[in-house]
Amino acid sequence: MSLFGKLKNALFSKEAVSERKEITVYFENGLLTRAVPPPGTDLYECREIIYNARYIVSDGRKYDLENVRSIESIRSPEFDYFDNSEIGVTGNLVYILRMKASRLKKDGKVDVAIALLKRATEMMPNSKVGWTKKDYLRFPDWLCETGEFEAAKTARNCIEKSFETTLNANRQLQLHQLENAEKLNTDLVEANYFCGCCGECAKYRGRWFSISGKDGRFPKMPVDYGCNCQGISLHPVIENISKPLYCPENKDIVEYSNRPFIDDRDEKEKEIHQHYLDRGVFESVKYQDKEDYEKLIRLIPDEMPKSFSAYRRMKMSETDKFLCISEEASKLGMNIRLPEKEKLIIDRYNKYEKALKENNKTQ
Ligand SMILES: [Zn+2]
Structure with missing residues (x-):
């Protein structure tokens, strides 16, 4: 050529x-x-x-x-x-x-x-x-990876706060459902729930509510009820068309909706909710571990395992190698050992997860 x-x-x-x-x-x-x-x-x-x-x-x-x-x-x-x-x-x-x-x-x-x-x-x-919150946390995660620990912490706190208020999915869903109720021309909503709700949500679950409060047969819909647990969500229902989802067969929905406002969860339901709370602790410990790992890999690279998952494994089983790293870390003013209380929670969390998996397998 x-x-x-x-x-x-x-x-x-x-x-x-x-x-x-x-x-x-x-x-x-x-x-x-x-x-x-x-x-x-x-x-x-x-x-x-x-x-x-x-x-x-x-x-x-x-x-x-x-x-x-x-x-x-x-x-x-x-x-x-x-x-x-x-x-x-x-x-x-x-x-x-x-x-x-x-x-x-x-x-x-x-x-x-x-x-x-x-x-x-x-x-x-x-x-x-x-x-999801995880999607939002990618930003502080990246900051953390580049060593911007202060900025990462600020961003993370800001995200956590938003998820308690404006980004609370339950609250957003509630607003959306109220719009739907208006479109359907109904004044009634049903409080749907997942069995792992908290004691407060348990008081509301399964009932029908009157949005305006004008329908005296039903309790008035709680205003601004947005619980942070996986709790209840309100969905529009139409009288004589919608079948109550949670009301026992032998009861009338008006009667059921006016039952005493008490926490009526059974042990199993409380356990599921506890597991949900434990997951929060598990996730936040994991996040802290990630932050520690990124810091330590810069400060004492030779002592550290090559991957984060290897670091986590050694931390969870408190191997000798981990204890050495923890000693080095404490000289740098970092406490990377898991407090006894968190340890118990994470053990409980892991046990429950394992049981769930085994249950799934046998089913
Ligand atoms: Zn709740």
Whole structure:
């Protein structure tokens, strides 16, 4: 091949690569509409290319996802609800920003990745996607991995607080269900529950309530009842059409709804709820362990196991090696040993989980 031919080839392939990279993805009201140049005919099939796109245009404004200042200037749109098409949630702007952030992080562009994840996290509450706490905690997790421990702690506290208030899923669901009740033109709701509810939720569960309080046969729906346990949720019901889900056969729903307001859970139900609380402790210990691990791997890399899961295993069984590390850590002012109280809770949690698994196997 002539030199000219070789040069032309090299240039062409370079162009092809950069063209693929410099694809621009368009969004309207937070939902993916098209990509230019089109990477293929089906957006869902081409989503891997879309997650890698450097440029986006959201509601007519262009942003560069590899430039921190541009990322910080991304405006939060008025998100539309995504439909049930194949692309669904994967076409949501926040979803795509999070995917792009992960790819940037994988490529070692950590600063841009964190800036992008931060902006995406700020937009999550309005994005019409039911993100879990774990989704939100990815941001402090990444900060932690880069040694930004103070910033990680602040972000984490902020997320925890939001989950007690504005992001409380029960409360959000309740608002949504009240809208539904209005659409269905009914004043009645039923308190559905999962058997692992708390003693307070137990008082409300299974009843029918009058939303307005005007239907004197039923108790008035509690206002602002949003418990943090996996508790009750209120769903609209229509008299003479909806069948009460929890009311015993031999009882009338009016009578059942007016039963005494007491915690009437049995032992099994209390146990399930206890396990739910234990899970909270388990998760928070795991989080602290992760933070400790990231710190120690920087401070005493030679002493530390290569993976976090290996560190956790040695911690849980308090091996000699772990005790050595713990001694080193205490010289650095860190206490990484598990307090006796937490240890008992985690043992109980693990035992219960194991029993659950065995139960599942035999069933
Ligand atoms: Zn509760």
